[in-house]
Amino acid sequence: MADHGGSGRRCQLVLIASPLQGHMTPMLQLGTYLHSKGCFSITIAHSEFNSPDPSKHPDFHFQPLPDNVSGTDIVCASFIHFVQTYNNNCKPHFQGHLIKIINEQKDKSNKESIVIIHDHLMFFAASVASELGLPNIILRSSSAAFYPAFMIIPKLHQQGRYPAQDSSLQDIVPELHPFRYMDLPYNNRPVEETLRKITMSTPNSPPSASIYNTLEFLEESALTEIRDHYQGPIFTIGPLHKIIPTPSTSFLEEDMSCISWLNKQAPKSVVYVSLGSLAHVDEKVSTEMAWGLANSNQQFLWVIRPGSVHGFEWIEFLPEGLVAKFKKRGLIVKWAPQKEVLAHNAVGGFWSHCGWNSTLEGVCEGVPMLCQPFVADQQLNARYLSYVWKMGIEIVVERGEIKGAIKRLLVDEEGKKMRGKAMEIQEKIKIALSHGGSSQNSLIDLVDFILSM
Known part of the structure; x- marks a missing residue:
């Protein structure tokens, strides 16, 4: 250079x-x-x-x-x-x-x-x-996709196409292929107007x-x-x-003990779960996540930020019967050194909110992903991962679906194919750099x- x-x-x-x-x-x-x-x-x-x-x-x-x-x-x-x-x-x-x-x-x-x-x-x-x-x-x-998606919303409003009807949510927005109406960032007028000021x-x-x-x-x-x-x-x-x-640059203290725990796990055997630094989740969703992880019978590293589950200081929401089960197969920490975790050979999948930094970090390490987006560009990024780059699975947070998705990612042939796609992208990134x-x-x-x- x-x-x-x-x-x-x-x-x-x-x-x-x-x-x-x-x-x-x-x-x-x-x-x-x-x-x-x-x-x-x-x-x-x-x-x-x-x-x-x-x-x-x-x-x-x-x-x-x-x-x-x-x-x-x-x-x-x-x-x-x-x-x-x-x-x-x-x-x-x-x-x-x-x-x-x-x-x-x-x-x-x-x-x-x-x-x-x-x-x-x-x-x-x-x-x-x-x-x-x-x-x-x-x-x-944010991802570059956020801006065309955001700027088209007033036009969709004028044409009566947005907010979309339930029957149309899965339809692709013709001007924004491959994104669907359900992937668009916001459906709240005051939010849009303020964010338009921010965006532009x-x-x-x-x-x-x-x-x-x-x-x-x-x-x-x-x-x-x-x-x-x-x-x-x-x-x-x-x-x-x-x-x-x-x-x-983390605002939260990273628990480095998770690296020594990962060192004891088999290659590509662990699903790493982290929903980012801002998301707040209700007790029902968190409990479904917990049961899905437990029932999958796979190893997991789960980041639960203190206060991120509504109404609880930390992990008090976990049903008593799960705590003992978790100790055999998983580790829960308050925050993790994410880049080091994703680069670790033991990590076979990343369950993410699909914020852009997390998406890039997962993609760069060739780690296939489970996608649980919340706001802003996260739905768009999840669509990239699952539909365009073919290295991710969009999930609904229900224990049976989570159990199946984790097994698809870590155990089944589908997960191997996604890992192959992820590694192809990883190589292209190395060339770009x-x-x-x-x-x-x-x-x-x-x-x-x-x-x-």
Whole structure:
């Protein structure tokens, strides 16, 4: 890869990260990569809620933005209210910080350009950049498919095709093949309007460019659609977690004991269950999950976040008869080092909420998946896994179906075929990341583009 450090050009990058785990992680990974090029200084502007650990990133400057929100807000208030609140509260502090940087640059003989890179949930950054005459680049941490799917919803509303009738939910949306009406992100008007603002940034301050944590071959049709309809270059630089080694960015403490447990299991014998950092599940669903795992008679590693099952502190919802059964076949932890778990030879399947980071992490390790999506792009990602990439099974959370799906994944011939598909994709990803590959070329183009601004 070209080294730009000796070119003499310098740029001050201000990265605005969202406080959500699945958004903070790729932003810190992107910052680590760009800093390694030797021509960028990195400032991470972040809300005080879920702030990153500066000690893990000693080369970055960190700028907290007072937000007056807390973890209870994201659970108790609506997600949209949460997003609006922290955007409103962070904006004046971010603007003041940027004005300070601009004034400092005026006094320097060797001036550096200032470029804003912001997460798509932090839409206030685009309007501040526009007001101050600074270029802004948007990092979209969802799958590329989310944006065409989301932007078509008003048209479907006008034509009376959305929300879809129950009889039509399984039908493919003709303009969005291979996605079905049931895969579309939202069916709530107020949510759509706010998210349209988030998704498209503000009308008066379109981004100079967009960065997607994806790969060209994985989302070819969605990326073609985006390039046909939206201005500005598109950089596909994923998967970021494979680009450059970074310290753990987890907000939760990872239980490393699960690795030593995995070391004692047979190859490809364990199903790893984790529904991400945000999902909350009711007792009935959690109990069906538990019985399905128990009845499958397969080994499992189950991540249950404290407080993630409604009404319970941790695993008190488990029926007494299951606890003893679980000890023979499984391990339950509060949080796990997911990338290490998925790379472990003992893991034969990944039961996931299909958030984009988790999807990429599973795909990169060639691990077939059970898909239990909840919101946003997760239904689209589950459709990719099951229908397009053919390395996943969509599940309904009912104990009999779960038992069958786990056996299909770990034991049956179907699971072997899915593993073969997953490993084919894994090899293509390695090519994209190697010298001359699509992601590697896109990274080089991104660095050159920023330095030209």
